[in-house]
Amino acid sequence: MKGDLPVFAVTGKKDSGKTTMVTSIIEELTKNGYYTASVKHTRGEYGIDKEGTDTWKHGKAGAAIVVFSTPMETTISIKAKKSLNEILKILSQFDLDVVIVEGMKEEDIPGIDPSKADEIDMNEVVQNLCRRIDIYRIERELPGLDCGRCGYTNCDAMAEARYRGEEVECSVESNVVLEIQGERIPLSSFPAKMLKGGIEGMLRSLKGVESLDDVIIKLNQEER
Numbered sequence: 001m002k003g004d005l006p007v008f009a010v011t012g013k014k015d016s017g018k019t020t021m022v023t024s025i026i027e028e029l030t031k032n033g034y035y036t037a038s039v040k041h042t043r044g045e046y047g048i049d050k051e052g053t054d055t056w057k058h059g060k061a062g063a064a065i066v067v068f069s070t071p072m073e074t075t076i077s078i079k080a081k082k083s084l085n086e087i088l089k090i091l092s093q094f095d096l097d098v099v100i101v102e103g104m105k106e107e108d109i110p111g112i113d114p115s116k117a118d119e120i121d122m123n124e125v126v127q128n129l130c131r132r133i134d135i136y137r138i139e140r141e142l143p144g145l146d147c148g149r150c151g152y153t154n155c156d157a158m159a160e161a162r163y164r165g166e167e168v169e170c171s172v173e174s175n176v177v178l179e180i181q182g183e184r185i186p187l188s189s190f191p192a193k194m195l196k197g198g199i200e201g202m203l204r205s206l207k208g209v210e211s212l213d214d215v216i217i218k219l220n221q222e223e224r
């Protein structure tokens with residue numbers, strides 16, 4: 001599996017200081033160059049739109065998704081409840097480093113509770129998060145096959161080793177990707193080179209092929 005996008009939660013009672021803690025974590029991560037998303041969860045049955053605004057009227061009329069676009073920002077409002085997994089799936093379309101969640105106590109997410117602030121070392125919290133993100137950044141560049149050919153049990157362990165500074169090679173990391181029925185097939189360097197050489201040679205002989213950047217070939221065994 002490709003590394004999961006790091007998610008960190010700040011949960012606790014109402015007015016316990018969750019938002020203050022979330023904003024200070026986001027500020028620190030942003031200062032350190034990480035691309036952060038936040039999720040605010042509330043049990044209240046209301047939306048971000050104020051009654052009577054144009055976008056509120058669009059939603060009220062039945063639009064399933066309302067987009068508010070200004071020169072400063074783009075707000076996409078989905079007029080339906082979404083689970084955390086669904087929200088993370090939507091966010092995965094962006095090249096994010098981490099998602100900070102305020103609320104969602106019932107979800108099994110690593111995090112902190114501001115009511116225990118005396119026991120929390122915020123520097124340590126941010127450092128641990130930065131470490132998780134750095135490992136995730138390494139892991140998302142690996143094939144995510146968890147095949148163990150490199151000697152590590154999975155890509156996560158390999159990413160941790162690279163993070164520690166070990167110079168270790170992924171045995172199937174190559175610029176050739178072979179998928180059969182949606183499953184990525186681990187390719188070590190010899191078959192990867194053979195495939196690449198053969199396909200490149202054939203493609204170069206074709207009229208109209210000027211570049212071999214980002215080539216996708218799909219084979220279908222059905223008779224046409």
Ligand code: SF4
Nearest residue numbers: 147148150155170171
């Ligand atoms: S060889 Fe590559 S794909 Fe396989 S587990 Fe190691 S890092 Fe992951």
